[in-house]
Amino acid sequence: MLELRHISQNYGDRVLLQDINLQVAAGEIVALLGPSGSGKSTLLSIVAGLQPPLKGSVWFDGQDITRVPPERRHFALMFQDFALFAHLNVLDNVAFGLVEQRLAKSDARARAARMLERFGLLDHARHKVWTLSGGEQQRVALARALITNPRALLLDEPFSALDAELRQGLREEFCRHIAAAGMATLLVTHDEAEARAMAARGVRLVDGQLRAAW
Numbered sequence: 001m002l003e004l005r006h007i008s009q010n011y012g013d014r015v016l017l018q019d020i021n022l023q024v025a026a027g028e029i030v031a032l033l034g035p036s037g038s039g040k041s042t043l044l045s046i047v048a049g050l051q052p053p054l055k056g057s058v059w060f061d062g063q064d065i066t067r068v069p070p071e072r073r074h075f076a077l078m079f080q081d082f083a084l085f086a087h088l089n090v091l092d093n094v095a096f097g098l099v100e101q102r103l104a105k106s107d108a109r110a111r112a113a114r115m116l117e118r119f120g121l122l123d124h125a126r127h128k129v130w131t132l133s134g135g136e137q138q139r140v141a142l143a144r145a146l147i148t149n150p151r152a153l154l155l156d157e158p159f160s161a162l163d164a165e166l167r168q169g170l171r172e173e174f175c176r177h178i179a180a181a182g183m184a185t186l187l188v189t190h191d192e193a194e195a196r197a198m199a200a201r202g203v204r205l206v207d208g209q210l211r212a213a214w
């Protein structure tokens with residue numbers, strides 16, 4: 001269970017987040033909605049450990065992880081810019097997280113190939129990521145986020161570059177994977193229909209406060 005307790009954040013004299021409390025169970029997807037600039041990405045980056053909150057704490061499975069560095073949280077992030085490695089091919093972009101975990105390169109590549117197959121990207125395995133379309137790059141980023149079996153998944157507009165048909169298919173694949181792998185998932189999106197299709201629970205960030213949306 002991922003838990004945010006009394007999180008607050010200010011930028012200068014602007015109060016961006018005010019006493020945010022939220023729980024996300026293992027395997028649950030919670031959608032985070034809110035107008036542009038309301039602080040959704042800021043909240044995700046606090047959960048990821050990329051910035052400390054002004055006040056409050058982040059917990060996972062009963063442990064206070066507020067001061068645990070991002071690489072030791074075992075969370076996967078996918079932000080709006082996919083942050084793929086331009087010098088690596090598609091296969092090695094996806095295998096990267098496993099190699100970092102000291103898995104042998106051949107095993108990492110074999111698992112990455114299976115993941116690429118699920119995402120319909122196997123034909124691109126040897127291509128450099130910059131030769132792919134925006135939608136294809138987004139699928140590479142999704143495959144890379146999922147491959148290490150993170151215990152929490154933080155997604156910022158993960159399907160925005162995909163066309164409607166691809167979006168639908170990928171969304172279903174994603175929901176299945178999240179439920180099966182038991183990842184606590186926070187999904188930021190502007191698309192409320194998509195949010196409702198994916199998440200049993202939605203919350204909305206308005207004027208620094210979190211309210212139940214459904």
Ligand SMILES: Nc1ncnc2c1ncn2[C@@H]1O[C@H](COP(=O)(O)OP(=O)(O)OP(=O)(O)O)[C@@H](O)[C@H]1O
Nearest residue numbers: 011012016034035036037038039040041042043190
């Ligand atoms: N490091 C920072 N220093 C100062 N202000 C910041 C910083 N990071 C974000 N902000 C401001 O905080 C506000 C919230 O930004 P944030 O990106 O969290 O919003 P958002 O809800 O994710 O927006 P969008 O939906 O447009 O992506 C914005 O006004 C932004 O300019």
